[in-house]
Amino acid sequence: MNNFKRIPEEKQKIIINSAISAFAANGYRKTSINDIALSAGISKSMVFHYFGSKKALYLFLLEHCSYLLSEGMSDTWSSDFFERVKIATDVKLSLMSTYPSILLFLSSVYCERDKKVKNEIKEFKLKNKTLSSQIALKGIDDSKFKPDIDINLVFKILLYFTEGYLSKIPIKNNSDIRLMINELGECIDLLKNNFYKESFL
Amino acid sequence: MNNFKRIPEEKQKIIINSAISAFAANGYRKTSINDIALSAGISKSMVFHYFGSKKALYLFLLEHCSYLLSEGMSDTWSSDFFERVKIATDVKLSLMSTYPSILLFLSSVYCERDKKVKNEIKEFKLKNKTLSSQIALKGIDDSKFKPDIDINLVFKILLYFTEGYLSKIPIKNNSDIRLMINELGECIDLLKNNFYKESFL
DNA sequence: AATTGAATAAACCGTTTCGGTCGATATTAT
């Protein structure tokens, strides 16, 4: 893994993308190092030279992708719920312009059943549970909501909706991304208009 | 394959569903007979006893699923474009209640690149090209459309839209299906209202 | 009751692919 961090960033990205798209598409067991090496245009030996083992590669990808996501999320912080959701979506979309399969990969991790990585994934989920779900709603100004709205529910709806939307469409160029940002912005506004008290619009 | 047709229909369906969902999820090469046998609750030998070979199984599924689809389509015939689309969607949805992965499987066939089945798929595509695309628009009363509408384009849009919609949602029970039929009906009506001359609404 | 034939599972077979290593070579840095 130290070997990996030494090579040019562009090459790193190619290998990461080959790996996460393969793992996302076929799961841990059905993905072979050969698949990844071939699609990355390097030899099988190099993958082992970079990461040591298949399992180490998988866990590196898990840690790395999850870091990329949470890093992007944490640097801007608003007390407004929908503002925060918008920022999160923008982060995801800009991430996808470099790592198209990153969200598919991260969500595929949650269906992974292979015993060779099961325990590590369980630990990973535990470690990140507090990060994502709890902190996501910390410091939110809930007085802006209509009194009968369950914010946790709104959060869940938005979570599933944006995840589905972002995973569906394959990204070809950066104008696709700008289009998606706009479209998602409109959807978020719609919800905001219906869940916030009128005085906050 | 004659062996297969002799066993109870319920068992046939279980095996077919195990096979098409495996092939749809992982493609020809990455799907093993063991995967299918395990998920169908039978032994590996039985799959060979029923179908002879992996390739024969795959081609049988291709033929069978495509037959199920076209059979359902052909028995009702309207000259109204949107009526025909609606019938097609209903057929697909009711098929999915017995074979949840059938559409995913059939569309996965079109991305299949494995050389062992490549030629047969090419022939299949050729054989069904005339069936689906050309006949689908035969006998349509195009005078109902506004003069500047390209019917082939409308057909394509609806094709991709419904396929995407039907493939996205996993079916749990039959009330899900009724809900989806309604929702799709509304979408089709919306397009009808905008593409037909006002005198035909 | 004995015989037959299909249904099924388990063990097995040769081959391929797997994760992973190693040695040789090319490239780079010193």
Next chain:
DNA sequence: ATAATATCGACCGAAACGGTTTATTCAATT
């Protein structure tokens, strides 16, 4: 020139592959 690193093709034992054979069960027929 030399040491260190990057890279690859060949290779390894083990596992999984598609497919076969064998053994057993079980129902129908005689």
